[in-house]
Amino acid sequence: MNHNYxxxxxxxxxxxxxxxxxxxxxxxxxxxxxxxxxFIESMGERLNLKVYTVVCHDDLSAADLVGRxxxxxxxxxxxxxxxxxxxxxxxxCYLDEIIEARKDTTVVLHSLxxxxxxxxxxxxxxxxxxxxxxxxxxxxxxxxxNILKGMKPSTKQRFIxxxxxxxxxxxxxxxxxxxxxxxxxxxxxxxxxxxxxxxxQDSDIQEAVSTRLLVYAAKLISRGFDPYQACMHSIVxxxxxxxxxxxxxxxLIVLHFPKTES
Amino acid sequence: MEEHIGKVWNNFLRKKTDRAFSSxxxxxxxxxxxxxxxxxxxxxxxxxxxxxxxxxxxxxxxTLLEKISGFGSAFYLSWQDERALYLPASIxxxxxxxxxxxxxxxxxxxxxxxxxTRGSYVQRNLQASKQxxxxxxxxxxxxxxxxxxxxxxxxxxxDLHDKELLFIDSLKLETIDSNCRYSIDDIYPFGxxxxxxxxxxTLLDEEEDEEEPQRAPDSxxxxxxxxxxxQSNQMDDKKESDGLLMFLPDSLMxxxxxxxxxxxxxxxxxxxxxxxxxxxxEITLGRKKANLSARIKMDLxxxxxxxxxxxxxxxxxxxxxxxxxxTYLKNYVRIRPIVDINIEEIDLPKRLKKAAKRxxxxxxxxxxxxxKSSNLDSxxxxxxxxxxxxxxxxxxxxxxxxxxxxxxxxxxxxxTLMLADISLSTEAGITQELRxxxxxxxxxxxxxEALQRLDDKFAIYxxxxxxxxxxxxxxxxxxxxxxxSKIRAQIDNIKPGYYTRLGAAIRESSxxxxxxxxxxxxxxxxxxxxxxxxxxxxxRYGIEDTKKAILEAKxxxxxxxxxxxxxxxxxxxxxxxxxxxxxxxxxxxKLPKALPQIYINLTKQ
Ligand SMILES: Nc1ncnc2c1ncn2[C@@H]1O[C@H](COP(=O)(O)OP(=O)(O)OP(=O)(O)O)[C@@H](O)[C@H]1O
Ligand SMILES: [Mg+2]
Numbered sequence: 001m002n003h004n005y006x007x008x009x010x011x012x013x014x015x016x017x018x019x020x021x022x023x024x025x026x027x028x029x030x031x032x033x034x035x036x037x038x039f040i041e042s043m044g045e046r047l048n049l050k051v052y053t054v055v056c057h058d059d060l061s062a063a064d065l066v067g068r069x070x071x072x073x074x075x076x077x078x079x080x081x082x083x084x085x086x087x088x089x090x091x092x093c094y095l096d097e098i099i100e101a102r103k104d105t106t107v108v109l110h111s112l113x114x115x116x117x118x119x120x121x122x123x124x125x126x127x128x129x130x131x132x133x134x135x136x137x138x139x140x141x142x143x144x145x146n147i148l149k150g151m152k153p154s155t156k157q158r159f160i161x162x163x164x165x166x167x168x169x170x171x172x173x174x175x176x177x178x179x180x181x182x183x184x185x186x187x188x189x190x191x192x193x194x195x196x197x198x199x200x201q202d203s204d205i206q207e208a209v210s211t212r213l214l215v216y217a218a219k220l221i222s223r224g225f226d227p228y229q230a231c232m233h234s235i236v237x238x239x240x241x242x243x244x245x246x247x248x249x250x251x252l253i254v255l256h257f258p259k260t261e262s
Numbered sequence: 263m264e265e266h267i268g269k270v271w272n273n274f275l276r277k278k279t280d281r282a283f284s285s286x287x288x289x290x291x292x293x294x295x296x297x298x299x300x301x302x303x304x305x306x307x308x309x310x311x312x313x314x315x316x317x318x319x320x321x322x323x324x325t326l327l328e329k330i331s332g333f334g335s336a337f338y339l340s341w342q343d344e345r346a347l348y349l350p351a352s353i354x355x356x357x358x359x360x361x362x363x364x365x366x367x368x369x370x371x372x373x374x375x376x377x378x379t380r381g382s383y384v385q386r387n388l389q390a391s392k393q394x395x396x397x398x399x400x401x402x403x404x405x406x407x408x409x410x411x412x413x414x415x416x417x418x419x420x421d422l423h424d425k426e427l428l429f430i431d432s433l434k435l436e437t438i439d440s441n442c443r444y445s446i447d448d449i450y451p452f453g454x455x456x457x458x459x460x461x462x463x464t465l466l467d468e469e470e471d472e473e474e475p476q477r478a479p480d481s482x483x484x485x486x487x488x489x490x491x492x493q494s495n496q497m498d499d500k501k502e503s504d505g506l507l508m509f510l511p512d513s514l515m516x517x518x519x520x521x522x523x524x525x526x527x528x529x530x531x532x533x534x535x536x537x538x539x540x541x542x543x544e545i546t547l548g549r550k551k552a553n554l555s556a557r558i559k560m561d562l563x564x565x566x567x568x569x570x571x572x573x574x575x576x577x578x579x580x581x582x583x584x585x586x587x588x589t590y591l592k593n594y595v596r597i598r599p600i601v602d603i604n605i606e607e608i609d610l611p612k613r614l615k616k617a618a619k620r621x622x623x624x625x626x627x628x629x630x631x632x633x634k635s636s637n638l639d640s641x642x643x644x645x646x647x648x649x650x651x652x653x654x655x656x657x658x659x660x661x662x663x664x665x666x667x668x669x670x671x672x673x674x675x676x677x678t679l680m681l682a683d684i685s686l687s688t689e690a691g692i693t694q695e696l697r698x699x700x701x702x703x704x705x706x707x708x709x710x711e712a713l714q715r716l717d718d719k720f721a722i723y724x725x726x727x728x729x730x731x732x733x734x735x736x737x738x739x740x741x742x743x744x745x746x747s748k749i750r751a752q753i754d755n756i757k758p759g760y761y762t763r764l765g766a767a768i769r770e771s772s773x774x775x776x777x778x779x780x781x782x783x784x785x786x787x788x789x790x791x792x793x794x795x796x797x798x799x800x801x802r803y804g805i806e807d808t809k810k811a812i813l814e815a816k817x818x819x820x821x822x823x824x825x826x827x828x829x830x831x832x833x834x835x836x837x838x839x840x841x842x843x844x845x846x847x848x849x850x851x852k853l854p855k856a857l858p859q860i861y862i863n864l865t866k867q
Binding site: 248252256 | 295296299300302303304305367397398399400401403647650651653654842848
C-alpha cells in the first residue's frame with residue numbers, strides 16, 4: 001500500500017518509470033515546496049526501492065557521500081556513505097539541492113551517471129559496479145542566483161530532466177484537501193489566494209507561496225484554527241518582511257477570510 | 263432643492279472642494295505602492311503605471327447636470343489606458359476611513375480585471391464588479407456596503423431625480439444584460455466604476471472601447487519641436503498643466519524642481535526660471551493621437567565647461583544593434599572616456615563609516631570559509647581522517663605520512679566591473695534631501711570598502727549619453743588601480759549626466775572585462791530606469807539594443823547582473839536580464855547596504 005500520497009502533475013510518473021527501467025539518472029528542477037521530495041518518496045514506494053536522501057550543502061564532502069574510515073575498539077573499519085550503500089544494494093540515491101554542493105564533491109557522480117555506472121572509492125581503491133536497481137536522482141531550485149555556482153554542463157547533461165512547477169489549481173486543491181482534510185470551500189479559497197500571490201513573483205516577491213505552505217495553512221484550519229490567523233501565520237508571514245507588501249497580502253487574505261483579532 | 267442635490271454630488275465626487283467626509287479622506291500618495299502591488303496581485307499588467315487622474319468634464323450630461331447642480335461638471339473618475347491606471351488623488355466618498363481605503367483597492371482590482379469584460383462601459387463595470395464580488399467574499403461585503411451607503415447618501419435628497427433612480431438600478435449586479443440599454447453617460451458618475459479614457463470628448467465611445475487600446479509603437483508619435491522661449495505657453499494647451507506635467511520624465515521633473523516651478527498649482531511654467539536654467543536649449547513635445555500623455559523630451563547642450571572633466575583622447579567608435587533592420591550599425595556610437603582630474607582626495611564620509619565597518623565585519627566573517635588543504639607534511643592541525651587513513655592502511659610504508667591540514671585564504675577568481683548609470687534621472691529625489699545619485703555614490707564607496715576587504719578584483723565605470731555621438735564613459739577606478747582616497751574622490755565627484763544609452767555602455771564594459779584573466783566575470787549594472795536617449799534610442803529600440811549587448815556579454819562568458827532602484831517593477835527587466843538576472847531595490851535608501859550583500863550572493867562559493 002502507498003503511504004506517500006502523490007498526485008501526478010503531468011507524465012512524471014511514467015517518465016520516472018521509463019528512466020528507471022533504462023537505468024538513467026534523473027534531474028528534477030522546481031521551486032521549493034512543489035512536491036519534489038514527495039514525488040521521489042512515492043516513486044521509491046512504487047518501484048519498491050529504498051530512498052537514500054542527502055541534502056547537499058557547501059560543507060558536504062565526497063566522503064560524506066562515499067564513506068570513510070571509522071575507529072572502533074578493534075581498529076579502523078570502512079563505513080559506506082549513503083551513495084555507496086545505494087550503489088551496492090540498489091535503491092534511489094536522492095541528492096537534494098545539488099547546486100549547494102561544491103563542484104569537487106559532485107564529480108564523484110560522473111562515472112555513475114553515464115553508461116559506466118561505477119563508483120570508484122579512492123580511499124579503499126575499490127571500484128563498485130552499480131546494482132541494477134541503483135538509481136541516481138538529483139534536484140535543484142533554478143531560481144538561484146549565483147555566478148560561481150550553477151551546474152557544470154558536463155554534469156547536467158548526464159541526466160534526464162523533469163521540470164516541476166506548482167500544481168494546477170484543480171490538482172493543488174485536491175492535494176490540499178487530501179493532505180489536511182479541510183473542506184472544499186476552504187481549499188478553493190486557499191488556492192485562489194496562492195494563485196493571486198504567485199502573480200507577484202519576479203516583480204514583488206522572490207519566492208511564491210509553495211504548495212507546502214498551503215498545506216500548512218490548511219492543516220492549521222482543519223485543526224480548528226481561525227482561517228484568517230492560519231493564513232497570516234503560514235502564508236503571509238513567511239513571504240516577506242516588507243511592510244507594504246505585507247499590508248497588501250493581508251488585504252488579500254481578508255478578501256477571503258474575515259479578519260479576527262489575534 | 264436642485265441646488266442641494268448639486269452640492270451633495272459635487273461633494274461626493276469632487277476633489278479640492280469641501281468634502282462632507284474630508285476627515286475620513288484617504289490619499290493616493292500614501293497608498294500608491296500598496297495599490298501597485300495589489301494591482302499585480304489581481305493580475306494587472308506589471309508594466310502599467312499608477313497615476314493620479316485629472317478631472318474630466320462630463321460633456322453630454324453637462325447641461326443637465328449643470329441645471330441640477332449649478333456647478334460645473336468636472337469629476338475625478340478612475341480610468342485606464344494602455345500605459346497607466348489613473349485614480350483620484352484622494353477618496354472621501356464615505357464617512358468611514360476603511361471604506362474609503364477599500365474603495366481604492368476595489369478600483370485597482372476593477373481595473374485589473376476590466377480587460378476580461380465585454381460590452382458597453384456600464385455592462386463592463388457590472389461584469390467586473392460581479393467577478394470581484396463572486397471571487398472575493400471580502401469584496402462582496404464591501405460592495406454591498408458601499409452601494410447601500412451611496413444610495414442612503416442619495417436619499418437625503420428626498421425626491422429622486424430620474425437619473426438617480428437609474429443610478430440605483432444600474433448598481434444591481436443581477437441585471438447586467440438588461441442594463442445594456444443604458445449608456446454610461448445616462449447614469450450619474452459613480453466612484454466605484456472605471457470610466458473611458460479622459461481624452462475622449464465624450465464618455466460614450468463604447469464601440470471603440472470594446473477592445474483594449476493597442477499600444478502604439480513609439481515611432482508613431484508625432485513629434486514637434488518648439489522653441490521654449492517663444493512658445494512655452496503652447497505647452498499649456500486645452501488641457502490643464504498639472505495633467506500634462508504628470509507625464510514629464512523624471513529628468514525634466516528634477517530640472518523643474520531645481521528652478522522652482524510649482525507644477526501642481528501653476529497653470530503655466532515659470533518661463534523665466536525655466537529659460538534661465540543653464541544648459542536648457544530646446545524642448546521637444548511629443549504626443550500621441552488618442553491620449554493626452556504628452557511626453558516632453560529635452561535636448562541639453564553639452565557644454566564641457568567643467569574644467570576638471572578631462573576627455574581621454576577623442577574617443578572611439580562601437581556598433582549598435584538596429585532591431586528593425588536586424589543588423590549592426592557599424593561604428594555608430596562614439597564612446598568618450600573621461601577622467602576627472604585635479605580633484606581633492608577625500609576620506610570615507612562620516613555617514614558611511616558605521617555601515618562600512620559593518621559590511622567589513624560581515625566580509626571578514628565570510629573569510630572564515632577559507633580553503634582547507636589537507637594531507638600536508640606539516641600544518642596547523644592534525645586532520646583526523648588523514649590520520650585514520652594512515653592508520654587503517656596495512657602497508658603503512660606506502661601511505662604518505664602526511665596528515666596535517668592548514669587553512670589559507672584563497673584569492674577568489676572573480677573580476678567585477680561595476681557600471682553605474684548616472685543619467686539625469688538620477689538627479690531625482692528619493693527623499694527631500696537625498697537624490698538617487700547620492701545613493702549611488704554612497705553605494706559605490708561602500709562597495710569599494712567591502713571588496714577591498716575581500717581582495718577581489720574590481721573596476722568602476724559610470725556613464726551617461728547624449729545621442730550616439732557622445733557616450734560619456736567615466737573612469738572611476740580601473741582594474742589596475744588600487745582603491746584609495748583618490749578613487750573615493752572620483753566617486754564623490756560624480757555628477758548626473760544626460761541619458762542612458764545602456765547598450766553602448768555594456769558593450770564598452772564587456773570589452774574591458776574580456777581582457778581580465780579571471781574565469782568568472784561579473785558585470786554589475788546599477789541603474790535607475792530603462793535605456794533611453796534623445797534620438798531614436800528609446801522604447802523598443804533601446805531595449806532591443808541593450809538586450810543584444812547583454813547577449814554579447816554572455817557569449818563572452820560574462821555574467822551581467824542589474825541592480826535597479828527604479829521603483830516601478832518594469833516588465834523589461836526580466837526580458838533584458840532574464841529571471842534571476844536582476845534585483846529591484848524598492849527603497850533606494852537601502853541600496854548602499856544591499857549592494858555588498860548582492861555581490862556576496864552572486865559570488866558565494
Ligand atoms: N503532487 C503532489 N501530491 C501530493 N502532495 C504534494 C504534491 N505536491 C506537493 N505536495 C505537498 O507539498 C508538500 C511539500 O512538498 P515537498 O516536500 O516534496 O517539496 P519539495 O519540492 O521537495 O521542496 P524543497 O525544494 O523545499 O525541498 C508535501 O509535503 C505535500 O504535502
Ligand atoms: Mg524537498
